[in-house]
Amino acid sequence: xxxxxxxxxxxxxxxxxxxxxxxxxxxxxxxxxxxxxxxxxxxxxxxxxxxxxxxxxxxxxxxxxxxxxxxxxxxxxxxxxxxxxxxxxxxxxxxxxxxxxxxxxxxxxxxxxxxxxxxxxxxxxxxxxxxxxxxxxxxxxxxxxxxxxxxxxxxxxxxxxxxxxxxxxxxxxxxxxxxxxxxxxxxxxxxxxxxxxxxxxxxxxxxxxxxxxxxxxxxxxxxxxxxxxxxxxxxxxxxxxxxxxxxxxxxxxxxxxxxxxxxxxxxxxxxxxxxxxxxxxxxxxxxxxxxxxxxxxxxxxxxxxxxxxxxxxxxxxxxxxxxxxxxxxxxxxxxxxxxxxxxxxxxxxxxxxxxxxxxxxxxxxxxxxxxxxxxxxxxxxxxxxxxxxxxxxxxxxxxxxxxxxxxxxxxxxxxxxxxxxxxxxxxxxxxxxxxxxxxxxxxxxxxxxxxxxxxxxxxxxxxxxxxxxxxxxxxxxxxxxxxxxxxxxxxxxxxxxxxxxxxxxxxxxxxxxxxxxxxxxxxxxxxxxxxxxxxxxxxxxxxxxxxxxxxxxxxxxxxxxxxxxxxxxxxxxxxxxxxxxxxxxxxxxxxxxxxxxxxxxxxxxxxxxxxxxxxxxxxxxxxxxxxxxxxxxxxxxxxxxxxxxxxxxxxxxxxxxxxxxxxxxxxxxxxxxxxxxxxxxxxxxxxxxxxxxxxxxxxxxxxxxxxxxxxxxxxxxxxxxxxxxxxxxxxxxxxxxxxxxxxxxxxxxxxxxxxxxxxxxxxxxxxxxxxxxxxxxxxxxxxxxxxxxxxxxxxxxxxxxxxxxxxxxxxxxxxxxxxxxxxxxxxxxxxxxxxxxxxxxxxxxxxxxx
Ligand SMILES: [Zn+2]
Numbered sequence: 136x137x138x139x140x141x142x143x144x145x146x147x148x149x150x151x152x153x154x155x156x157x158x159x160x161x162x163x164x165x166x167x168x169x170x171x172x173x174x175x176x177x178x179x180x181x182x183x184x185x186x187x188x189x190x191x192x193x194x195x196x197x198x199x200x201x202x203x204x205x206x207x208x209x210x211x212x213x214x215x216x217x218x219x220x221x222x223x224x225x226x227x228x229x230x231x232x233x234x235x236x237x238x239x240x241x242x243x244x245x246x247x248x249x250x251x252x253x254x255x256x257x258x259x260x261x262x263x264x265x266x267x268x269x270x271x272x273x274x275x276x277x278x279x280x281x282x283x284x285x286x287x288x289x290x291x292x293x294x295x296x297x298x299x300x301x302x303x304x305x306x307x308x309x310x311x312x313x314x315x316x317x318x319x320x321x322x323x324x325x326x327x328x329x330x331x332x333x334x335x336x337x338x339x340x341x342x343x344x345x346x347x348x349x350x351x352x353x354x355x356x357x358x359x360x361x362x363x364x365x366x367x368x369x370x371x372x373x374x375x376x377x378x379x380x381x382x383x384x385x386x387x388x389x390x391x392x393x394x395x396x397x398x399x400x401x402x403x404x405x406x407x408x409x410x411x412x413x414x415x416x417x418x419x420x421x422x423x424x425x426x427x428x429x430x431x432x433x434x435x436x437x438x439x440x441x442x443x444x445x446x447x448x449x450x451x452x453x454x455x456x457x458x459x460x461x462x463x464x465x466x467x468x469x470x471x472x473x474x475x476x477x478x479x480x481x482x483x484x485x486x487x488x489x490x491x492x493x494x495x496x497x498x499x500x501x502x503x504x505x506x507x508x509x510x511x512x513x514x515x516x517x518x519x520x521x522x523x524x525x526x527x528x529x530x531x532x533x534x535x536x537x538x539x540x541x542x543x544x545x546x547x548x549x550x551x552x553x554x555x556x557x558x559x560x561x562x563x564x565x566x567x568x569x570x571x572x573x574x575x576x577x578x579x580x581x582x583x584x585x586x587x588x589x590x591x592x593x594x595x596x597x598x599x600x601x602x603x604x605x606x607x608x609x610x611x612x613x614x615x616x617x618x619x620x621x622x623x624x625x626x627x628x629x630x631x632x633x634x635x636x637x638x639x640x641x642x643x644x645x646x647x648x649x650x651x652x653x654x655x656x657x658x659x660x661x662x663x664x665x666x667x668x669x670x671x672x673x674x675x676x677x678x679x680x681x682x683x684x685x686x687x688x689x690x691x692x693x694x695x696x697x698x699x700x701x702x703x704x705x706x707x708x709x710x711x712x713x714x715x716x717x718x719x720x721x722x723x724x725x726x727x728x729x730x731x732x733x734x735x736x737x738x739x740x741x742x743x744x745x746x747x748x749x750x751x752x753x754x755x756x757x758x759x760x761x762x763x764x765x766x767x768x769x770x771x772x773x774x775x776x777x778x779x780x781x782x783x784x785x786x787x788x789x790x791x792x793x794x795x796x797x798x799x800x801x802x803x804x805x806x807x808x809x810x811x812x813x814x815x816x817x818x819x820x821x822x823x824x825x826x827x828x829x830x831x832x833x834x835x836x837x838x839x840x841x842x843x844x845x846x847x848x849x850x851x852x853x854x855x856x857x858x859x860x861x862x863x864x865x866x867x868x869x870x871x872x873x874x875x876x877x878x879x880x881x882x883x884x885x886x887x888x889x890x891x892x893x894x895x896x897x898x899x900x901x902x903x904x905x906x907x908x909x910x911x912x913x914x915x916x917x918x919x920x921x922x923x924x925x926x927x928x929x930x931x932x933x934x935x936x937x938x939x940x941x942x943x944x945x946x947x948x949x950x951x952x953x954x955x956x957x958x959x960x961x962x963x964x965x966x967x968x969x970x971x972x973x974x975x976x977x978x979x980x981x982x983x984x985x
Contacts, residue, residue: 136707136808140700142664145804150271152803158818159273161213163595174205175213175596177580177629178274179604179612180282182221183260184228187267187656189638189646189684190605193676196669197635197747198603199272203796204742205600206273207822213596214273215583217280218260222558222572223317223495229255229557245556252557256283266657271665271799273818280583282575283559290582291559291575294623299563303511303622304551308394308441310424310431311550313503314493315449315463319554320507322571322611323547326491326500335486336471337417339479340365340382343402349374349382350481352416354488355426356474357467359384360391360455361442362403364422366433369407371418377405385479389456393440394425394504406437425504441504447554449501463501508552508561508568515618516543522617522627529631531745532679535606542610549615577615580628587623599629606634633745636681643683659689666798667693673751673797695755696801699794702763703805706787709780714810716785719778722840722881723769725833727786728826730761735823738793751797758790765841765888772883784811789823836877840884842909847889847916850905850982854926856918860890865897865904867913874912891916906982927983934979941972 153159165171176198181191202214229252230240240248264279280287298304312321336356339348349365365382367374381402393399410433411420424434425441434441444454449463458466474480491500520543522528523536530536551571552561558569575582580599584592598620604613613632620628640646646653659668671692676682720728734757741750766783773779788811795802795817806817814820847864851857864885866875878885878894885891897915903923904915917923944965947953954962 136704138704140664140697140801142666142696142800143661146269146271146660146665146800149800149803150268153273153816153818154276156815158816159214159275160277161211161275161596163211163213163591165211166595167591171209171211173213173596173600174201174210175215175599176201176601176603177583177599178214178216179602179608180217180219180280180576180579181263181267182224183218183256183263183281184221184224185263187263187270188653189656191263191267192270192656192668193635193638193672193682194603194605195267195270195272196672197633197745198274199270199799200673200742200747200796201601201603202273203799203818204822206818207792207795207820209821211595213278213592214275215278215280215596216264216267216274216276217282217579217583218264219572219576220256220281220283220558222553222555222569223319225252225256226555226557227317227495240556248556269657269660269665270669273799278583282572282579286585287575287578287582288559290578290586291570292562293587294578294619295559295562295570295574297623298510303514304508305511306506306508308504309507309509309548309550310426310428310502311505311507312491312500313447313505314496314498314500315447316496316498317493317555318447320505320550320552321493321500322550322573325494327494327497328489329492329497330487330489333486333488333490335416335484337481337483338385338421338474339481340384340421342377343381343383345380347377348481349377349405349419350417351419351421353421354486355467357451357458357463357470358423358426358444359421359470360387360451360458361423361425361444362421363399363424363434363439363442364403364437365405365419366408366411366422367405367419368409368411368413370409371411371413374405374419378407380405385474386477387456389453391442391454393442397440399440399442408433408436426502428502431502431504443504445501445503447503447505507550509548510551510574512546512549512618515621516546518621519543519614519617522621528617528627528629531631531633534679535609535632535634538606538609539614542614573611573615576612577619578623580616580620581624597624598627601631601633602629603633603635605637607637609634634679635676636679638682638684641683641685643681646684654684654686659686663689663693664696664800666696666801670695670751670755670798673747674755676748678746678748695759696798698759698763699790699798699801699805702758702767702787703808705767706780706784707808709776710784710810711777711780712810713777714781714784715778716781716811718781719775720782721773721779722833722837723766723884724779724782725828725830726837727762727766728828729830729834730757731786731789732825732828735789735793736825739822739824742796754790754794754797758794762786762790768888769884772887784809791817792820792823839874839877840881843878843907843912844885844889846907846909847885847891849978850907850916851890853930853978853982854905854916854923856921857890859918861892861918862890863917864889864891864894864907865901865915865917866894867900867915868896868898870913871911906984908981930979930983934976934983937972937976937979941969941976944969944972 166173178198179194198214202212206212233239243251312326314321333354335352335354337350337352338356338359339350341348351365362384381404384401384403387401390398391401422430422433422439424430424439425443442454445451445463451458451461451466453459458470461469492498493500520540523530523539530539551574552568553571554568558572559575561568561570581597584590584597586593616628620626638646640652644650644652668689671688674691675685675688734753737753738750770779770783791802791806803817806812866878882894901915901917904917905923907914907916948965
C-alpha cells in the first residue's frame with residue numbers, strides 16, 4: 136500500500152469504477168414492487184452558462200451526503216440531475232459572442248439566433264456538469280435533464296395552456312421592471328438594490344391662474360414629462376387650499392398622448408390621497424403612472440392617464456417634445472438644464488438612495504408600463520401557506536418559514552413573459568415573447584420525472600424527499616415549485632426543504648470575481664483532494680447559516696484524510712491475514728466499542744436531521760482523538776497482536792462506512808484494500824446501526840487510566856522530563872483499592888503511553904518526587920539521578936511570580952475605569968489570561984503540595 140494518499144489518481148479511477156458499475160442508477164421498479172423505500176432528491180439545475188463555484192460545492196456535497204447515506208440505508212435513491220437553459224444569461228453570452236463578429240441578434244434573425252444558442256449549448260453547456268462530477272457526486276447521470284429537452288419543453292407548454300384555460304394566466308397592462316440593455320422584463324426578484332449618491336431635484340410647478348407654485352421633489356426629474364397629477368396628503372394643512380386646483384407642467388408646449396393614443400392635457404390636477412408621505416420632500420408628489428410603481432397604483436385608483444415618455448431602449452419619445460431622441464440619463468441632464476434656465480428648479484440636494492439594477496448586467500432598471508403575461512399568484516396564496524403551516528413541507532431552519540409566509544402575504548402577480556428569443560415561446564398565436572426561465576424550473580420536480588405522463592418515475596419518486604437549496608432562491612424557485620406541484624399534482628413537491636447559507640469569505644463578504652476572494656474549486660481539489668475539501672467544508676458550515684470560507688480548513692480536511700490513510704496503512708501492515716474480530720476483548724476494545732455505538736447512533740441521527748456540521752465534527756473527533764490517539768496507541772502494547780488488529784479493523788470498517796457519505800473516494804479506496812471487504816463497493820454495504828455493546832464499566836475504567844496517563848504526561852512536562860521513560864510510579868496506600876488494581880492490571884498501558892518504567896506501592900509520602908493527586912488517587916513519580924527538590928524550588932519561584940501577575944490582572948479587571956475605557960478585545964484577552972493563570976496556579980499548588 137502506497138505511503139501517501141495519491142488523490143488525483145485515486146479520484147479519477149474510483150469515479151470511473153462507480154460509473155462502470157452503475158452504482159448511481161435509480162430503478163423505480165424496486166419501489167413499485169415494494170422491494171425498497173424511495174428516497175428522491177432533485178438537483179437544483181445549474182445554468183448551462185455556469186462554472187462551478189463554492190456555492191455549488193456546498194449545495195452538492197450536502198446532497199451527495201444524503202444520497203449516499205440513504206443508498207446505504209437500503210433506500211432506492213433517485214438523485215435527479217440536470218441543467219437550466221437560463222434564458223437571459225445564455226442569450227447574453229451568445230450575444231456577446233456575436234458582438235465580437237460585429238453582429239447583433241437582429242442581423243441573424245430569430246431562427247438563426249436560436250440555432251446559434253443551441254450550438255453554443257452543445258459545445259459549452261455541460262462544462263459545469265463535468266466539473267461537478269469531479270466532486271464525486273452520485274447523481275443518476277443517465278437521467279440528465281435539460282429544461283429545453285423536447286419532452287421538458289412540451290411539459291412547459293402543457294402547463295401554460297392548462298393554467299391559461301383555468302384563467303390563471305392573463306395578459307395585462309402593468310408596471311414592470313424593465314432592463315433597457317437586456318431589452319426584457321425582470322421579475323421583482325431579478326432586480327437588485329444598489330445604494331447610490333444621487334440628487335434630489337425640487338421642481339416648481341406653477342399653479343394655474345395664480346402666482347403660486349407647488350414644489351415637488353424627485354430623483355428622476357425627466358419623468359415629469361409623463362406626470363398626470365400632483366398628490367398631497369389630505370391632512371397636510373400646507374396644501375388644503377390647493378386641492379382640486381391645476382398646475383401647468385413647465386416648458387411643455389407640445390401635445391402629449393397616453394398609452395391608448397388619446398391626446399391629454401398638460402394642465403394636471405392636484406389630488407389628495409392618504410398614501411402621500413408628508414415628511415418626504417415638500418409633502419407634494421408628482422404622479423407618473425407609466426414610470427413608477429406607486430404612481431401606477433394611484434393612477435389606477437383615480438383613472439389617471441398613463442403617458443410613456445420613452446421607448447423600451449430607454450430613448451425619449453414624442454411625448455418628450457424637443458427632448459425626443461435623447462437617452463434617458465442624457466435627457467435628465469438636458470431637462471434639468473432647461474428647467475433651471477427658466478427658473479423651474481427651486482433647489483438640488485445631494486441624496487443617497489436605492490436604485491434597482493438588473494441582476495444580469497447591473498443596468499439601472501426602468502419601471503415602465505407594458506403588456507405582459509401574468510400568472511395569478513394570489514390564487515395560490517392560501518394553499519401554498521397552508522402546506523407549510525401544516526408541516527406537509529418542513530422548512531429547515533425555522534426562520535425560512537417566516538420569510539416564506541411574509542413573501543406570500545405581500546404577493547403580487549408574477550410577470551412570466553420575457554422579451555427575449557432563447558426560451559419556451561408562449562404558445563399563443565402571434566406571441567413573440569418567451570416564458571421566464573423560472574416558469575420552466577418551477578416544473579422541475581414533476582417534468583424531470585416525465586410529467587404530464589403518468590410514468591413509473593413519477594409514481595415511485597414523487598413527491599420527492601427533500602430539497603437542498605440556498606435561501607437566496609426561496610422565492611425564485613422554491614415557492615413556485617410548490618405552486619406548480621399543488622396545481623398539477625395536488626401534492627407538495629418535496630416533504631422537506633433544507634436551506635443552507637451562502638459561502639462568504641473569511642471577513643463575511645460575498646464572494647465575487649472583482650474582490651478576488653472567490654477560490655476556484657478545481658484548484659482546491661488539486662491542492663487538498665476532493666475529500667479534503669468536502670470534509671473541510673462540512674467542518675465550517677454551520678447549520679442554516681452563511682459559511683465563512685477559510686482555506687485553512689481545507690488543509691484541516693486534507694490532513695484528516697491523510698490521517699485516515701495512515702491508520703488504514705498501519706492496520707494493513709500489521710495484519711497477519713487472519714481476520715477474527717470481536718474476540719479476546721480487552722479494556723481498550725470495550726472502551727472504543729462502547730463509544731462506537733454512540734457515534735453510530737449520532738451519525739445516523741445527524742444526517743437525517745441535516746446536522747452535517749455537527750456530524751462531521753463528531754466523526755473527526757472520534758476518529759482522530761479517540762481511535763487514533765488512544766485506541767491504536769494502546770493496542771501497540773498487546774501481546775495478542777492479531778486479535779487486537781482484527782478488532783481495530785472491525786472499528787475501522789464501521790468508520791469507513793460512517794465516513795463514506797462525507798469522504799467517498801478515500802473510504803472506497805481503503806475499503807477495497809481491507810480484509811473485511813465483502814461487496815463490490817462500499818456503496819453496496821449497509822450503513823452501520825447501533826450494535827448494543829454494553830461496556831459502560833470498562834469504558835469508565837479505561838477513562839480513569841486515560842486521565843491518569845494525561846496527568847502523568849502533564850506533570851512530566853512541568854518537570855521537563857517528558858522524554859524519559861525510566862520513571863517509577865509509587866502509589867500511596869490511601870488510594871482507592873479499585874484504582875490501585877486498575878493500575879496493576881493494566882500497567883502495560885500506563886507504561887507505554889505514560890512512559891513509566893515500573894510501579895510499586897508505598898505507605899509513605901515520598902519526598903524528592905513529583906506528586907500526582909486526583910480523585911481518590913495519590914501517587915509519586917520518582918526519577919533516579921534527578922533532583923526533584925531543586926526543581927520544586929524553581930517551580931515555587933515560578934508560582935510566586937505567577938501569583939503576582941494573577942493579582943495584578945485581577946485588580947485591573949476590578950477597576951471600573953479600565954473596564955470602561957479599554958477595548959472589548961483587550962478585556963477579553965485579560966480575562967482569558969486570568970483563567971489560564973488560575974489553572975496553572977492550581978496545578979502547581981497541587982504538585983508542590985502547597
Ligand atoms: Zn440587464
